[in-house]
Amino acid sequence: MQLGTDALSLLKSALDRKLFAFSSDWKELGQPALVEKASEQAKRAFQEYASARPSARDAYASALAFLRGHELDESQKDTVASALNQAVSERQGARPIGSDRLTALFRYYEDEAVAGTLWRLTWFGLLVSYFSYDPLSARGIEHDGWLLLRKLLATTWPHIDSASGNATVPDWLAALRRHPALISERAADEFADHYLAGDRTTLDLIVENVGIPESSWFWHSLVLSAAKTCAGYGDERFVAQIPRLIALIKSRTVFRDEALEILLARYHRIPGHPVHHELRDYVVGKDVWRNPKLKAAGIATAWNRVSVAVWRMVLQWVNEGNLRDFFDVLAARNSADEGRLAFWSRYMRQISWTRLIFSNETVLLARGNREIRELIAREAGAYATLYGNKNIDAFIMQIGEYIIVEFSTTGNAAYVYDSATLQFDRYSSTYHGGTEDLRYGFRAGARCRIIHNTGWQSSAAYELGRLGIRPDDDTQQERLPRRAPIETRQINTPPQSGLAGPAWVPPTTPSRVATQTQFSMAALENYVEQYIDAYVDDRRQAAGGRLWVEDPRQDMALGRQLKVWGFKWANSRSAWYYAE
Template identity: 45%
Template sequence: MLATSALQRLSLDLATSMASMGLYSGEFGKPELIEKPTREAEQLFQGFAKAKPSKEDAYAAARTFVRGQPLDPWQRDLVASAVAEPIREQAGALALASRQFPALLASYEAEAKRGELWRLTWHGLLYSYFHFDLDRGRDDSTHAGWEALRAFLERTWPLIDRQADKDLIPEWICVLRQETEVLTLRPVEKYSRAYLRGETEATDRLATDLGIPPSSWFWHSLVLGAVHRAAAEVDAEFRRHIPQLIKLIQNRPGFRDEAVEVILIRYHACDGAPPDEMLRDFVCQPNIWKNPKLKAAGIATAWNRVPDPVWRMALGWVNERNLKDFFDILAARNNADEGRLAFWSKYMKQISWTRLVFGADTMALKRTNTGVRELIAREEGAYAQLTSKPEVDAFMMQLGPYLIIEFSKKPNACYVYQADQLPFEPYSRHYEGGSSDLGAGYRDGCALRIVHRDGWASRAEQELRQLGIIPDAAGPRRVAADSASDMTASTGRMAGVGNRSGANATNSTAGGPDMARLKAVVDQFRGASINDRRKSSNGGRLWIEDPLQRAQLATELKALGFKWANSREAWYYPET
């Protein structure tokens, strides 16, 4: 009893003492009582370690600087985080493009060497470095200012690193200690390699702790760096990387079109260029490049970015899928294939255009049938509808100078019309489906009428031969030009919308490319440079270096005969 009483008194005294210290609500010995305040203090410190001044104050300081007015000591630190911000009142001018910017950087560097540069000022410059808008770097002064900023950060980083406290180190400093490549002339090489291996952890942490925005030049360079790296591989390796490249583009869509352009052009160069379902389905989505059939209607204008043979390759993929879907999904509902899929597949390489025409029953099925719903979604903006035959669908396909109409259900025949003498408008949104339009050949006005009775296939093949439509020859599958010279010429002609240089065809001399034309091309891309080592004592090649790895420059260099060197991340002219 005595021991119990003593224990009770001891517990009461302990409770009283804890209450007097404000700890009564907690449990003695719980580490959370220390850990939680410690975490909160750490978070507070990390927040202060990369704090930025108000945007309004920083913008006002940058505006003063651009106007050439002197900065007070406080503004001098504020302006660091806004040197890449366009000043509206000064026609979008940037502080880093001004004549006084080198002097500002020199003063910052002098302070850094003395150990007096405020760490948050340096962090503000790092912020500006990553927030620079690539599209504003087209003129010499802007690009030179941004490059001067990068070089400043690379030079002064060791000084800032040495000033860091040994106990409380900001997260962004810890990250930079591991990822100093982001301040070099090749800031994304390491990360583009990792992305192709499916390793994104380092890049994700880098983006979070350094505050890299989705619109940053960093992602532009990373995405295109990974794409160019994959494109430099042999066909099998390049095609193996396509799923990872698509994933990368989906996660970083800001520079999607340039990346898709490079991938499609490279895929066209693969031996045979067999259809890639994942690439086809990704590129043809309504929110990506849309159905390539819509290019002629001026709706899917992104397809103008690639040479015509590349567009025709993708169009061929879509045409093949449409043909298969029509007979597998639509005609199969009525048991009306009769070998038509196999028959028309023999002419697949010649099909230059297709269009699906859905009846009311099919349109209603999209609510319950997944296959039909996906088919209609893929053809959004390209399909038409039948108004008088709800149970019937139709399929249009062009082979050479002829347009062929197949129906999904008997007793409808197949009609072959001359494409320049159609009794209907091929791009109409609605058709009656009978003799007034699609079935006008039942009475007259068609080149051939195919009735699907026993033995129809052999008869149809002979009749089509008389029209000059002959089954595809056996051999490697190519939708577009077969020869390298055809591809080079087409690439030159179709070097993309907005070709800055006019370098639209391969133009070289016996000793290499036309240097005047080459200089005109490269000069349009600020930061790109020509490194001609052919006359050095040790020999060498003609190199073109572009740290930003722009797709448009890549297209134009390939048109001039240049090849990509994966090891040097640069373009070279192959000597014969």
């Protein structure tokens, strides 16, 4: 219901005198049925007037006058209360909620409320403005004004509530009495459970009584509350709600990132956190958080919102998806799988990084092939293209210190390269695909070359094992040391004169050499001898000689510790040297 200025003044006077107050004892007078009907009609009239708003013309005029800096009279202050989010075209779409005069206006309302002279319908107008705030169309400073409005409502509500007494009150006021959190930071929390279940009975009643438009911030906040509530469920119930939550987030995106942060962190607490395909596909979308592989490049910065453990969880989901997609979709269309998916799946938990490289033919096929189109879409911003061969796709993965390149067609070997001496840019946007880059190991420089002949899996596993790359099920089986376990033996032998590296400090407590950062010859020798066939070759007494570590098996754990101590890999000798 809308009221003109004159009618508004008359109504204000009438309501202040409580002309619309009723009592149930009317039913005892005269004819009960007629009295009941009259009572209901009067109550409806009361609710209409008690929730009335100024006419759109008067509200707009007050908003314009306020933004122009005019001094508002009492009537204008009443009408502008419900128009704080009114965009004024004469002021380039500015709204009163973003004005620098807002604080003074709010001070007026607060003083009136404390004095008991603020018209209840004016306060309702402020409530209307509070719920009509649309965060998707608001400007930055307007959000600050909305926060001030919420503070004003919370501060003045006790005065409005108290002054209204226990007689018949407007429906909006009764709704606030039942749900006072509506004007707090946790406005939507109590409705989250019902919202998740699709039950809007209570919400619809509040929407009707209070007047919450579909564009209101409230619905966005409700999605965030739903995510928080869902995170408190048990694992099974939480997982069952994820599709519903994703649908809600898609429909109300203001708090999307906060909600996803909650969902991903909660999912990570599930034992084993198996791949959740729908959650993965949504969060890695090019318009959402993008591929987690792009985090290091400073492109997908939203991944900084979650812990490294959560990021790695989704990265592992993407890596696994890439591996399966490559062989299921790309290699399979050329009948070139040859058991490669099953083979590399045995190393899945060790794959720390992947990259898909599409041929021109594959990119063209995406127009008519839904699977390829979806695959390319998921890898947006992370994939590369091949220009040297139009029908070959490539797959790059990293396991430990090694980069492995596989191809999608028969007759192409897989190449294993040392990441420290890689001769092509792993982040390049294009590749030739031949010996110029991805297959340079055909001539020299590869740690090993896997040829997919019949029974190739056994020889490939052997070659990878020589490099310290073992199937996931075998990685927990530590090699037995030749001597007593290092963790129970204290290293306290000083280095021999002329053979020491950097200053050596004997440890005061037993420790694992694998995590020791203080280098010494004693620590080096004790650690290296734990690895079969590995040995220290110290040539520093000769002119220009170096300190070397030979490890024919190229164990990854040994290599990692040597790098901690400052050793570097020499490709020419296939050994580690101390970089003094």
